[in-house]
Amino acid sequence: MKNVDVYKQYFSAACVFNGVERRGAVVWLNAESDSGMIRYEVGVSFFPHRDAEDFGISYDACAQKELLRTKGRRSKKRDAQYLAQLREAAEELAASLDGTIHWDKPLGEAQYG
Numbered sequence: 216m217k218n219v220d221v222y223k224q225y226f227s228a229a230c231v232f233n234g235v236e237r238r239g240a241v242v243w244l245n246a247e248s249d250s251g252m253i254r255y256e257v258g259v260s261f262f263p264h265r266d267a268e269d270f271g272i273s274y275d276a277c278a279q280k281e282l283l284r285t286k287g288r289r290s291k292k293r294d295a296q297y298l299a300q301l302r303e304a305a306e307e308l309a310a311s312l313d314g315t316i317h318w319d320k321p322l323g324e325a326q327y328g
Contacts, residue, residue, distance in 0.1 A: 217248050217249065219245065219246045219247075219289065220243060221328055222325060223242070223243040224242055226317055226322060228261055228314055228315060229317070230309070232312060237276055240309070241260050242258070244294075246293075254283065254284045255281070256281050256282065257301055257304040257308070258308070260276060270322075279308070280307070
């Protein structure tokens with residue numbers, strides 16, 4: 216099974232989960248392929264981000280959503296298709312955790328795989 220981080224980026228965010236204030240969020244799109252099957256998943260995880268160096272991810276404020284599971288393989292065309300849906304899907308996941316992602320305030324550069 217091959218798992219690839221198609222996209223990952225950290226953003227400023229706002230969320231209170233389990234009584235802990237979270238000021239950062241990581242958003243990702245993963246592709247997983249195995250035996251002629253492909254799966255794309257988007258995820259959001261809110262974390263405390265208490266200072267500029269704090270990127271300790273706490274997985275209790277995390278949500279994921281499968282975008283596709285079908286026969287086939289990963290391609291640049293599919294990556295682009297699901298990257299185009301990423302923001303909307305991430306917003307839904309953030310709302311399910313009562314959080315917001317500050318898209319205009321990235322905490323680092325986007326990482327593509």
